[in-house]
Amino acid sequence: MVKPILITTGEPAGIGVDITLMAAMRKLPHPVVAIGNKTLLAARASQLDIPVQLSDYSNQHDAHIPGNLSVIDLALNAQVEAGQLNVKNANYVMHMLQYAGKAVLKQQFSALITCPVQKSILSESGQHFSGHTEFFADLCGVKSIVMMLANPQLKVALMTTHLPINQVASNLSKAMIIEKVCIINHDLKTQFGITSPRILLCGLNPHAGENGHLGCEEIEIINPAAEALRTQFGIDISDALPADTVFTASYREKADVIVSMFHDQGLPVIKALGFGHCTNITLGLPIIRTSVDHGTALSLAGSGKASDESLFETILLTKQLIDNHAKAI
CATH class of the missing domain: 3.40.718.10 (Isopropylmalate Dehydrogenase)
Known part of the structure; x- marks a missing residue:
C-alpha cells in the first residue's frame, strides 16, 4: 500500500x-x-x-x-x-x-x-x-543530524547549521565530523542509491588554512577526522580543500557531495547554481x-x-x- x-x-x-x-x-x-x-x-x-x-x-x-x-x-x-x-x-x-x-x-x-x-x-x-x-x-x-541541499548539479551537506559565524570554529571537533560524515555516507547509500559515495571536504579557513598560516582547524581537526574516516570506516573522503575552488566544475564532477563547515560557505553556491530547483534533506x-x-x-x-x-x-x-x-x- x-x-x-x-x-x-x-x-x-x-x-x-x-x-x-x-x-x-x-x-x-x-x-x-x-x-x-x-x-x-x-x-x-x-x-x-x-x-x-x-x-x-x-x-x-x-x-x-x-x-x-x-x-x-x-x-x-x-x-x-x-x-x-x-x-x-x-x-x-x-x-x-x-x-x-x-x-x-x-x-x-x-x-x-x-x-x-x-x-x-x-x-x-x-x-x-x-x-x-x-x-x-x-x-x-x-542527537546528530545533517542538513543537505541537493539539485541536479550538486549536493552540499553542512557540518554546522544555524550558528553565528563567530561560534562555528568552537563547535567543530574531530568526533563531530566523523559522526556527521558517517551519516552522510550512510544516507547517500540508502536514500540516494549511491554505492560508494565520493565526499569532498571544505576547509574552514581561507585556502584551507594555508598549512596553518591562516588557521589551524584543518591541521588539528578536519584532516585528522578525514584520515580516520578513510582508515577506520573505509569512506572515500578528501582532506580539507579550499572552499574558493572546491565548488568549481572540475571538483563538482568528481564529487557525490561537498561538505561545508558552515551554513553560508556552501549554500550560496548551490542556490546560485539552481535556486528554485533545490531540495533540503535532513539526513540521519x-x-x-x-x-x-x-x-x-x-x-x-x-x-x-x-x-x-x-x-x-x-x-x-x-x-x-x-x-x-x-x-x-
Whole structure:
C-alpha cells in the first residue's frame, strides 16, 4: 500500500499555502496530503483563482489526481491576511510541525515535506525554534543530524547549521565530523542509491588554512577526522580543500557531495547554481524529511507571483528517496 507524502503548509501568511495549492494542480508521481487550515487554503485558492478541490483526509491512499488535495485540518488562532505576520498563529505553526512529525514517525505517511515558516515570529512568541532541521531531530530523539541541499548539479551537506559565524570554529571537533560524515555516507547509500559515495571536504579557513598560516582547524581537526574516516570506516573522503575552488566544475564532477563547515560557505553556491530547483534533506532521521529551498516570501503571498517549482522538484526527489529507501531495507 502506498502511503502519501505529508506536506506542512508552513507560515499561514507566507507562500507555503500558495505553492501547496499550485503543486496540487500538477501531475505528481506520488499521493500527497496537506496539513494546515482548510478554510485558509480555500480562501487562498479563491484569491489566486486556483480551481482546486479540497477534501478532508480520510486515510485513503489513492494516486494523486491533479486539481484535488486532501487536507488534515488544523484550527488557526487568528485570522490570516496574506503577507501579514501575526504572532497569535505561532502556536498553530508549532502544532502543525509536531502533528506532522509524529504522524510520519508512526509511519502513517511515507515522508514529510515542509514548507517555510517564519522563525522570527516563532521566537517572538516565546518558542525555541532554530530551524526545521533541529526541530525534527529533537522530535525524533536524534542527537546528530545533517542538513543537505541537493539539485541536479550538486549536493552540499553542512557540518554546522544555524550558528553565528563567530561560534562555528568552537563547535567543530574531530568526533563531530566523523559522526556527521558517517551519516552522510550512510544516507547517500540508502536514500540516494549511491554505492560508494565520493565526499569532498571544505576547509574552514581561507585556502584551507594555508598549512596553518591562516588557521589551524584543518591541521588539528578536519584532516585528522578525514584520515580516520578513510582508515577506520573505509569512506572515500578528501582532506580539507579550499572552499574558493572546491565548488568549481572540475571538483563538482568528481564529487557525490561537498561538505561545508558552515551554513553560508556552501549554500550560496548551490542556490546560485539552481535556486528554485533545490531540495533540503535532513539526513540521519528515522524518517524521510525534505523541504523547499526558499523562505516565506511574504511579499509574494497571495499575489499569484510565487513559483511552486522548488516544491515540485522536492516532491519528485522525495519520491526517489522513498523508492531508494524501500530497496535498501
